Amino acid sequence: xxxxxxxxASLRLRGARAEGGAEATAKMSAADLSAWFGDKQALRRIxxxxxxxxxxxxxxxxxxxxxxxxxxxxxMHEVVAGARTTGDVLLDGKSVxxxxxxxxxxxxxxxxxxxxxxxxxxxxxRDNVLAGLRLSGIEPPDADALVEEVLVQAAxxxxxxxxxxRPGGALSGGQQQRLCIAxxxxxxxxxxxxxxxxxxxxxxxxxxxxxxxxDLRDRYTIVVVTHSMQQAARVSDYTAFFYxxxxxxxxxxxxxxxxxxxxxxxxxxxxxxx
Amino acid sequence: MTQRALSTPPxxxxxxxxxxxxxxxxxxxxxFGAVGAGAAGALGLVLVGVAASVARIAWPSIQATGxxxxxxxxxxxxxxxxxxxxxxxxxxxxxxxxxxxxxxxxLGVAVFLTDLGPRRLQRPVSSLVELLxxxxxxxxxxxxxxxxxxxxxxxxxxxxxxxxxPLFSGPNVGFGILCASLVLAIMxxxxxxxxxxxxxxxxxxxxxxxxxxLGATPWDALRLVVFxxxxxxxxxxxxxxxxxxxxxxxxxxxxxxxxADISPSLFAPGYTMSSVIANxxxxxxxxxxxxxxxxVGLLLFVVxxxxxxxxxxxxxxxxxxxxxxxxxxxxxxGAA
Numbered sequence: 001x002x003x004x005x006x007x008x009a010s011l012r013l014r015g016a017r018a019e020g021g022a023e024a025t026a027k028m029s030a031a032d033l034s035a036w037f038g039d040k041q042a043l044r045r046i047x048x049x050x051x052x053x054x055x056x057x058x059x060x061x062x063x064x065x066x067x068x069x070x071x072x073x074x075x076m077h078e079v080v081a082g083a084r085t086t087g088d089v090l091l092d093g094k095s096v097x098x099x100x101x102x103x104x105x106x107x108x109x110x111x112x113x114x115x116x117x118x119x120x121x122x123x124x125x126r127d128n129v130l131a132g133l134r135l136s137g138i139e140p141p142d143a144d145a146l147v148e149e150v151l152v153q154a155a156x157x158x159x160x161x162x163x164x165x166r167p168g169g170a171l172s173g174g175q176q177q178r179l180c181i182a183x184x185x186x187x188x189x190x191x192x193x194x195x196x197x198x199x200x201x202x203x204x205x206x207x208x209x210x211x212x213x214x215d216l217r218d219r220y221t222i223v224v225v226t227h228s229m230q231q232a233a234r235v236s237d238y239t240a241f242f243y244x245x246x247x248x249x250x251x252x253x254x255x256x257x258x259x260x261x262x263x264x265x266x267x268x269x270x271x272x273x274x
Numbered sequence: 275m276t277q278r279a280l281s282t283p284p285x286x287x288x289x290x291x292x293x294x295x296x297x298x299x300x301x302x303x304x305x306f307g308a309v310g311a312g313a314a315g316a317l318g319l320v321l322v323g324v325a326a327s328v329a330r331i332a333w334p335s336i337q338a339t340g341x342x343x344x345x346x347x348x349x350x351x352x353x354x355x356x357x358x359x360x361x362x363x364x365x366x367x368x369x370x371x372x373x374x375x376x377x378x379x380x381l382g383v384a385v386f387l388t389d390l391g392p393r394r395l396q397r398p399v400s401s402l403v404e405l406l407x408x409x410x411x412x413x414x415x416x417x418x419x420x421x422x423x424x425x426x427x428x429x430x431x432x433x434x435x436x437x438x439x440p441l442f443s444g445p446n447v448g449f450g451i452l453c454a455s456l457v458l459a460i461m462x463x464x465x466x467x468x469x470x471x472x473x474x475x476x477x478x479x480x481x482x483x484x485x486x487x488l489g490a491t492p493w494d495a496l497r498l499v500v501f502x503x504x505x506x507x508x509x510x511x512x513x514x515x516x517x518x519x520x521x522x523x524x525x526x527x528x529x530x531x532x533x534a535d536i537s538p539s540l541f542a543p544g545y546t547m548s549s550v551i552a553n554x555x556x557x558x559x560x561x562x563x564x565x566x567x568x569x570v571g572l573l574l575f576v577v578x579x580x581x582x583x584x585x586x587x588x589x590x591x592x593x594x595x596x597x598x599x600x601x602x603x604x605x606x607x608g609a610a
Contacts, residue, residue: 074487076483076486076487079483079486081393104489104490104491105489107486107487107488107489108488108489111487111488112487114480114483114484114487116480118478118480118481118483118484119484120481120484120485120499120502120503121481121503122499122502122503123502131485131488131498131499132488132489134498135485135488135489135490135494135495135498135499136488136489136490136494137494180484183488184487184488187488187489
């Protein structure tokens, strides 16, 4: 993919090397990113790479800016009244906040799965999968094959193949969330942002989503916000610990969970607060 | 379903606590319930009572004219001939044209206020809409008679007449169906706009965000996600506007032309159910004339109530009864 530029070099992981010896590349990166809701600052000068085709987990207590951070990645933060950002976010080395950049195009490349499953209730399962394309004015030539392909990818095909015409809202919570993931994958995004994708799901559904994240990491750059440290440890290659809007520590997941360098990280992962 | 079977059953609070939460056995609750039921019952009584007493006054006319009251259009109190079809026609035509003109603009305003407009303009425009709705209708009528009708006569109607066709032909006096329809449209605008705005606001934010996150433009999100979700409520808003148009009296009476006529031309003077009552009732001489006007009132009452009930049911359903993703969250798991 894109070669790492000089400006990104500083964002590169300390000694991070993907397996096989190739150097890890930042697909996206936040550079000195701050975010506000009105007067309230939610993020403080975050600089963080999101390594290509890896899973980055963002952990931290509630209200520490995790969700705000990923919403800045695909410019969803600015949808909220009074929200603004400073600093920059790079996608393949190019700013997504440039004056000539259309947020709509950014969001097609950087997909998002929300905390609460939000399939479109007025659309069938099938139409939900195709919704992203139709919203972009694209009617796929072989829609049936595409629907099957992404539902298989989202590990939902076997459960819904006979119910494609049922409303999306009629599925169970876990199925709805996988439908939302399928809806996102149908646009062939390069990055998938997941905002606490399992927080409203039961343990079985959670296990399925985690398995899915595992399967998707070969094709997508994935960011998972979670307040479950176990989940972060299970699914992520890299982990970032946020605390009151600041990035406290970022490293390989096994480093964060075995020998964190910041005492606040240690306190959090050992359950002393949060 | 398998997920549900395997997950732990939901925990219920201890029995004693549940009893106190669910029980409504206290005497205060019972008394409160009785007061509420009484108030609700009184409201129903008023509705039925008004309908019944209007029907009683109208009875001589109902007996004398029978079905011809709603199938003929000759209305001549001096000869005792009462056919109300022209009033029904005038009411429906002016209301329909008013909706045709008002709905697109009102929906545009609603969308501006919820999704597309700049945020700092949304609050002032919102207040402006409420303010427009608060202007008494007789003021609109005065304005229409003194300002709107002359403009129609000198500018608009000659231009339309140049287009031609049966709709735009006939005498050009300014007062008539078109003028009444226009003033009605202006009066409906705030009603339809504010109810539609509320309906659009009630569409869950996570659906809008879901669409935007898929790379939808704000307009696409509206078209493909928000409007389908809100369509029943918007239809209810339109019906509510229609109900208001049907019942509107003073503004229409001022400009409709007051002639019991059924003409295809929009320039022609007409009459509506409400304006004939307002105009003729003070001077009604015979008992039959009064009864006939009461029967027009009864007709109007029935139509208005029917539209309002239909509108309210639709709006309420779109707010509460629509399928929502949230309901199928964690524990419920229900693919029912």
